[in-house]
Amino acid sequence: MDRIRRNLVQAIGAGTTLALAGCGGGSSSSTPVVNNPAPNVPADPEPPGGPDALPSVAFLHGVASGDPLADRVILWTRVTPDQSGVVVPVEVKVASDPAMQQMVSSYTTTTNADADxxxxxxxxxxxxxxxYYYQFQVGETQSPVxxxxxxxxxxxxxxxxxxxVVSCSNFPYGxxxxxxxxxxxxxxxxxLHLGDYVYEYGAGEYGDFPEREPQPSHEMVSLSDYRLRHxxxxxxxxxxxxxxxFPMIAVWDDHESTDNSYRDGASNHQPLTEGDxxxxxxVARQAYFEWLPIRPREPGxxxxxxxxxxxxxxxxxxxxDTRLxxxxxxxxxxxxxxxxxxxRHLISSEQMDFLLEALxxxxxxxRFIGQQVMFAQLNILEIPSLDERSAQLRGNLSAINMDxxxxxxxxxxxxxNHIDDHDIxxxxxxxxxxxxxxxxEIYRNPGSLLGDLFDKPLAAEFVTPAVTSPGFPEGAAEVAGVLIPVVNPHIRYVEAKSRGFILVDVTRxxxxxxxxxxxxxxxxxLRGQIDTRxxxxxxxxxxxxxxxxxxxxxRPRTLRTALFHPPVSSPVGGVKSRKEVLS
Known part of the structure; x- marks a missing residue:
C-alpha cells in the first residue's frame, strides 16, 4: 500500500486529492524458503539431573493478558529454556494484590517446542x-508480575x-x-490493537532505524521466521x-502475514520463491495465536x-477480521x-451474519466495532446517478483505495442498511x-452536501494513527489535511503524518x-512524551x-484503576542489549 501512498502524495502536489493508503512497504522478498509446518526439534530429552529435575529457564519476553470476559482472561508468557526440546512445567498464580500475597487461584500447565x-x-x-495480578513460575524462577x-x-x-486504540507498529521505523x-x-x-502488530519485511525494505534491524533479517515466510519476529x-x-x-484485545491485519493479504493470496507473496x-x-496465524494473548474460538x-x-x-x-x-x-x-x-466481499457471509446479529x-x-481498514468513503469527486441503488453507492464510484x-x-x-432498518x-x-x-461521519452517500449530509449519520468512525509506521511526509500531510475534507465533507478531521494513539473515553x-x-x-x-500542542x-x-x-x-479517573505500575524488568536500552536472546 506504500505505492498508493506515494501516488497520493504526487497527486496532491499536482492539485488532485486521491485516496490514502493502508499499511505497506516498498518491496517484496525473494528469499528462497522451504515452508515447514513446524521446526525440526529433537525428541524431548530428560533434563540434566534426571527426569524430575526442572530445566533452567528465563522470562525474556514479558507477560501479557488479553480477551477479558466477566469471569476469565487469557494470561500469557514465553519461557526460554537453556536447552532445546525439553518440556517445561509452568505454574501461574493469580492474586488480588501486587505483592502476590492474597492468592485467588493458581494453574499448572506445560509448554514445549511445539508451542515455541x-x-x-x-x-x-x-x-x-x-x-488482578498474575505471575508465572518455573521452579524458583519467576516472571515479572x-x-x-x-x-x-x-x-x-x-x-x-x-x-x-493502537495499530501499525513497525520495529525498524523507530x-x-x-x-x-x-x-x-x-x-x-x-x-485495543487493530492490527499490524508485527511487520514481515526484511532488513532495509521498510524502515532502517539504527540498531532496530528486524530479525530474521529476511522477510518472514516460514513458521520459524514468524516466531522469531514475534x-x-x-x-x-x-x-x-x-x-x-493492561489486558489487550487484538486482531491481525495484513502484515502479520504479508502486505495486502486476502483470503487466497497477497500482493507481497510470490509462490515461486515463497511457497504455497x-x-x-x-503458519502466520499459528505464530500469532502462540505469541498473542488471544482466545481461540475452539482449541487449535x-x-x-x-x-x-x-x-x-x-x-x-x-x-x-476484514483481512484473511x-x-x-x-x-x-x-x-x-x-x-x-x-x-465482491470483504468478509464472509458467516461473519456478516455474526456482525449484523451482534448489532x-x-x-x-x-455498539463499538473494532476492525482493520477504513470504513468511510474516501472520494475524489461526486458522480451523479440515475437510480436509488446507484445513489447509495455513487460516492464510492470516485474512490481509489481498493484495500x-x-x-x-x-x-x-x-x-x-441494517443499522438504518433496525434503528440502531x-x-x-x-x-x-x-x-x-x-x-x-458515516452515511450511505456522503458525496453531496445536498444529500445525506442533512440526515443523521448512521455511525461514526475514529481511525487511529500508527505507533511507528510512516504517514505522509512534511508538506504533503498538511495539504492532504486541508484538501480531503473539502471533497469529503463527512470527514471531519485528518492528521496525516504524526504517530500516536486514540484514548477513547465513553460515558452514557x-x-x-x-x-x-x-x-x-x-x-x-523522549519515549512516552506526548506533544500536547x-x-x-x-x-x-x-x-x-x-x-x-x-x-x-x-479527566483521568480520580482513583487510578489499580494503584500499581509494575516495573518492566529490562535493562536500559531494551532490545539493543538483548539481540542474542530472541530465539
Missing part, C-alpha cells in the same frame, strides 16, 4: 469487573470506560514511544510495559478471530466500478491500518476520541453520530 515455549492460560472463575482485569458483567450498570505513552496512562480499562517485538521494553499494565500461500497463511482453531466482548451495560464490542477470513482479492485498477458488485441483538448503550471498504461497497451498504443508535467504528488520524452521554501524538519516535530519552478531541453524543470537535479532554 509460549504459555497461555484461560484463567477462569474470576469475579467480574476486578483488577503483570496486572489485568475482568470486564463488568453484562447486567452491571457502568457509567464510564476508558481504553486506548522506538515504540507510543506504547510507552499508553503504558503511562494509569486508568485505562484495556487496550519474539523480537516482545523484547521491546515499551511494548512489554503495555502488556504488563495457504501454508504461509497458516487459528482461522477465526472475529468475536465479541461486553463491558457491562455500557459497551458491546464486536471485533472483525473472507476477503476477495483487491481490485487493481483505481476507479473500477466492479467495486460495487454484489459478489441488532445488542442492548448495550454503545479498504471502498473496494467492497456492497458489503458496506449491507451493514448501513450509537455505533462507533474503530479502525487502524492507514498510519494516519481520521474522524468520519458521549463517546469521545482523544488523539494523542508522540513527541518523537527517534529519541530514546497536537492533541485533538472529537466526540459523538448519545443518540446522534455527528462529530463534535475541539471539546475539552476527559
Amino acid at each position: 515455549y509460549c504459555v497461555k492460560i484461560d484463567a477462569d472463575g474470576l469475579a467480574a469487573g476486578r483488577w 503483570g496486572r489485568t482485569r475482568t470486564f463488568p458483567a453484562a447486567a452491571d450498570f457502568i457509567d464510564r470506560a476508558r481504553f486506548a 522506538f515504540f514511544s507510543v506504547y510507552r505513552a499508553v503504558a503511562n496512562q494509569g486508568d485505562l480499562d484495556f487496550v 519474539a523480537q517485538y516482545k523484547t521491546d521494553e515499551d511494548l512489554q510495559a503495555v502488556h504488563q499494565q 500461500w495457504e501454508t504461509r497463511k497458516g 482453531n487459528h482461522d477465526v478471530i472475529y468475536r465479541q466482548f461486553r463491558f457491562g451495560d455500557l459497551i458491546d464490542l464486536t471485533m472483525l 477470513e473472507g476477503r476477495d482479492a483487491q481490485l487493481t485498477v483505481p476507479l473500477d466500478p466492479a467495486r460495487n458488485d454484489e459478489d 441488532s441483538q445488542s442492548d448495550a448503550h454503545w 479498504q471498504w471502498d473496494g467492497y461497497a456492497a458489503d458496506r451498504l449491507t451493514i448501513l 443508535d450509537n455505533v462507533v467504528i474503530l479502525t487502524g491500518d492507514i498510519h494516519t488520524s481520521w474522524a468520519n 452521554d458521549r463517546a469521545q476520541g482523544e488523539f494523542y501524538y508522540a513527541q518523537s519516535i527517534d529519541s530514546y530519552d 497536537k492533541t485533538k478531541v472529537v466526540a459523538v453524543k448519545s443518540g446522534d453520530s455527528r462529530i463534535v470537535e475541539d471539546g475539552p479532554v476527559s
